Structures are given as structure tokens and as C-alpha cells.
Amino acid sequence: MQRLHITLGDITHCTTDAIVNAANTSLLGGGGVDGAIHRAAGPALLEECRKLGGCPTGQVKATQAYRLPCRFGIHTPGPIWHGGTANEDTLLSDCYRNSLIAAAALGCRTVAFPSISTGVYRFPVHRAANIAVSTIRSYLRTHPEMQQVTIVCFDQTTFSAYQTALSESEYNDAEKR
Numbered sequence: 001m002q003r004l005h006i007t008l009g010d011i012t013h014c015t016t017d018a019i020v021n022a023a024n025t026s027l028l029g030g031g032g033v034d035g036a037i038h039r040a041a042g043p044a045l046l047e048e049c050r051k052l053g054g055c056p057t058g059q060v061k062a063t064q065a066y067r068l069p070c071r072f073g074i075h076t077p078g079p080i081w082h083g084g085t086a087n088e089d090t091l092l093s094d095c096y097r098n099s100l101i102a103a104a105a106l107g108c109r110t111v112a113f114p115s116i117s118t119g120v121y122r123f124p125v126h127r128a129a130n131i132a133v134s135t136i137r138s139y140l141r142t143h144p145e146m147q148q149v150t151i152v153c154f155d156q157t158t159f160s161a162y163q164t165a166l167s168e169s170e171y172n173d174a175e176k177r
């Protein structure tokens with residue numbers, strides 16, 4: 001049974017237990033998916049975020065979801081792409097793993113992610129997709145209580161990159177068997 005899904009859509013419509021926000025270290029909102037999530041959640045989200053004192057790259061902070069149809073928001077600042085020599089790959093993997101750990105601690109069984117860092121932060125999308133898929137799949141292998149993870153892509157190019165990453169990851173696993 002597939003527990004990692006790639007979809008094309010708007011993460012603010014997701015009814016998963018938690019949605020993950022590609023935030024910045026201030027946690028005070030911004031453009032892209034961060035802006036969309038804050039607009040959909042309403043001003044109470046920013047009020048809660050103001051009290052959190054920011055968040056380091058790769059770490060996460062959770063909030064209520066307010067007007068969003070999910071139960072929790074999990075905010076994680078992804079790495080800004082500096083060419084791949086500033087530990088970006090590890091920090092991006094940390095965003096996915098720490099978000100799943102935080103979601104599970106809140107009792108979440110379903111989580112939706114955007115394509116973290118591949119917009120304003122300019123992380124190459126295929127490289128990011130491979131990191132996201134491998135991090136999520138290794139978490140799911142050791143955490144059967146997490147029922148389903150969805151990566152919600154906002155455009156076709158991103159969607160294709162994540163679908164390719166998932167197919168390659170599944171193929172590599174099959175090869176190992």
C-alpha cells in the first residue's frame with residue numbers, strides 16, 4: 001500500500017492531520033507557500049508565531065491551524081541554496097525528518113509537505129525531490145504508525161520531479177531485493 005503520495009495542488013486545501021510550511025527563520029510569514037498558509041489560516045496564526053521566537057534552519061515549530069482545514073501547522077525553515085557546499089542537503093533532510101517527528105509527537109497520522117526550499121530559496125528541484133523522497137521513505141519504513149505522507153506540488157515541473165524521484169526510489173528498493 002502506497003504511504004507516500006505525490007499530488008499537484010494547493011497545500012492550504014489539505015485535510016491531513018498536519019501540513020508543513022516552508023517558512024523562514026523569523027516564522028513571521030513571507031511569500032510563496034508561507035504567504036498562502038498565513039492567508040488561509042488567518043491572523044491568529046501570525047499571533048501564535050510571534051510568540052515562538054523564530055526557528056533555526058532544519059528545525060521545526062508547531063502551531064494550531066486556525067482557519068486551515070488541517071489540525072496542526074508545522075513550520076520549518078528550509079536551507080537557502082548556496083551551491084551545495086553549505087550543508088544544504090543535510091539541512092533539507094532535517095526539515096522533512098524533524099517535521100515527521102513533530103507530527104507524530106502530536107498524534108498525527110497523515111502529513112502534507114510542500115516542496116521545501118525549491119522556490120525563493122532556489123534549491124535545485126530534482127536534488128530536493130530525491131532528498132525529500134528518500135528521507136520520508138526511510139522514516140515510513142521505521143514508523144508504521146504514520147499512515148500517509150503527501151507531497152503537494154504547486155506546478156507541473158515540480159510534480160514531475162517528485163514523481164520521478166519516487167519512481168527511482170521504488171525501483172532502487174526493488175533492485176536491492
Ligand code: APR
Nearest residue numbers: 010011022024030031032033034036117118119120121154
Ligand atoms: N501549495 C503548495 N505549494 C506551494 C503553494 C501552495 N499554496 N504556494 C507555493 N508553493 C510552492 C512553490 O511553487 C515551490 O514549489 O512551494 C514551493 C516552495 O517555494 P517557496 O514558498 O518560495 O518556499 P522556499 O523556497 O522554501 O522559500 C522560503 O520564501 O515565502 C518565503 O517566508 C518564506 O522566506 C521564506 C522563503
